[in-house]
Amino acid sequence: MNKKIYDGYTYVDGGVCAAKGFTANGLNCGLNPDKNKNDLGMVFSEVPCVAAGVYTQNKVKGAPVTVTKEHLKKSGNKAQAVIVNSKNANTCNADGIEKAEKISQLAADALGIDVNLVINASTGVIGQIIPIEPFEEHMKELADGLTADGNDKAANAIMTTDTVDKQVAVQFDIDGVTCTLGGMAKGSGMIHPNMATTLNFITSDIAITSELIQKALSEIVKVTYNCLSVDGDQSTNDTLTVMANGLAGNKLIDTENEAYEKFKKALYIVMECMTMMLASDGEGATKMIECTVAGAPDLDTAIIVAKSVIRSPLTKCAMFGEDANWGRILCAIGYAEADFDIDKVAVDLESEFGVVPVCRNGAGVPFSEEKAAKVLSSDEIHINIDLGIGDVTAKAWGCDLTYDYVKINGDYRS
Template structure:
């Protein structure tokens, strides 16, 4: 996957441990019967963090989300740790909240913090009872193994049908201080966020108030995770959390301005890259799809049109078949719930080997099918839409729809 370069920001290793003061770990505690696969992860800050979260809009919400929201409300937006398990979503269980609270208490007791300073999350199968015993048996070992190199183990612990670990981190300066912001994500299917199963944890050593962290997160989610669609299903357990411990030593960001913009840009870089990682690793995916809708009158229209194309099953199938069936793109643009003149719309298909225009002013144009086939044979495909009705643009991300997607989801519980 190609990473976009941004002036003033350098990609670094470290994931959620790239920022000062953060350690992490992951291991197998027995929730996943395959002992080689980690199923329990932790992220911990040596100092208190200002924290914020964004959660699924599905009416059915995982118990960990309900508990995390309660914790952040009780603590006034403060947190020091994340505890997360995979293989079991702890959703639609009568005792789900009780289990999530017990897990939080277990971690809090071991590391010596308040339970409300714990962000708790789960991912996996919905509707299966979750026992607290694996957490009781392995919490001490999990905490004892926390290190600054533990980010990879933590990232492994949140994977379900994911095929690759998803981590990004950047280094930049604010107020003359070197700052870091990094994250880890999971998600491969049931992804059509509205803030699937995606879990996303971001850490930073930037000094910034809880209110400004929440504002930045809420804004960036709209143009990153909420512009992602693998299969159109919005999960019950979606969560994005950010913890900022201030150890970079910059003057605390308490209002909008240049420093806030630098922090927000770093958050965008990390979250947009993780969004693309989630898209490229969609269940059964063979291609990353990025749709850019430009020439829009406003950001809302641009997002609606780009997402309409990305989530179209027929278009996704065409991309799997490497078929330049541009009519499916126009169809998806046409049913997008936004106001624009379809007669002004142009569309091009692009990859690293070239670009071909397939539609202009709402109608097809002559193009080489052979050239189009070469373009669509690549792993990353870009769909460029020009509405011709403004100067605003937005991107959306997804993947092709393959035979393997059905196979994976046909036997997911097994």
């Protein structure tokens, strides 16, 4: 996946450790029988941070979601650490809240901080009792091993069916001060719009109020993570948190000024990049699909149409088969719950190998099947739609639907 270039922002290494004052670690505590795979991760700031979060909208919520929301409420939207495990979601268990609190307390004790400064998250199989012993036996080792380059170990610890870890960080300037914002994400399946969608942790050294972080996060999630769909299933444990410790030394951002807009743009870049990474690594996927809807009368219309196309199983199958069956795209546009004139719609298929116009004014136009097949042979496909009735644009991201998706989810628990 090619990262998009933005003026004034530079990609750097380090993920959640790129910003000043953050360390991380990951190890295998025994939840995962594969000893080469980390299953317990930690992120820590040397000073308390202001924090914000968004979570799953599923009525079935994992215990870690409930506990994290309560911790942030009690702390006044402050956090200093993340403790996260894979392999077991700690969801739909009678003792789930008790276990999540206990795990949080173990982390807090190992770090010497208040338990309400701990963000707790889990991912994995639903409905299996989570054992507390692996956490008791390995928490001190995890905390003692925190380093400023431990981001890879932490990113590995949150992977489940992911084939690659997902990390990104950017640096930018505010009033002559270099600020950094970075993150890590996990997710390949059970991903569907309406954030949250996966487990995602973002860190920054910028000085800003928690109110403005929450405002920026809530607005950007609408046009990034909420526009992502792999399979139409929404997880029970989805969590996206942002922590900012202020160690960059910029003047506190407490109003929606130019500095706030620069921070918000950085947050958008990181979240867009991780959204695209999640789409690219969809379970069994061979292609990342980006659908851009232009010419819309408003943002909601553009988003609704783009998401409708990305979610279409038949469109996803056509992309896997490298078949320019544009009628499936138009069908998905047509059942989108938004008002527009289908007779004004135009559709192009695009990749690194060129552009193929396939529809104008709601009807097909002649095109070369050979060229279309070449365009669709890329591992990154762009479906470009113009509604022809406005000047608003939005994007949505997804992936193709392959044989391997069924195989992966047919034996997920084993």
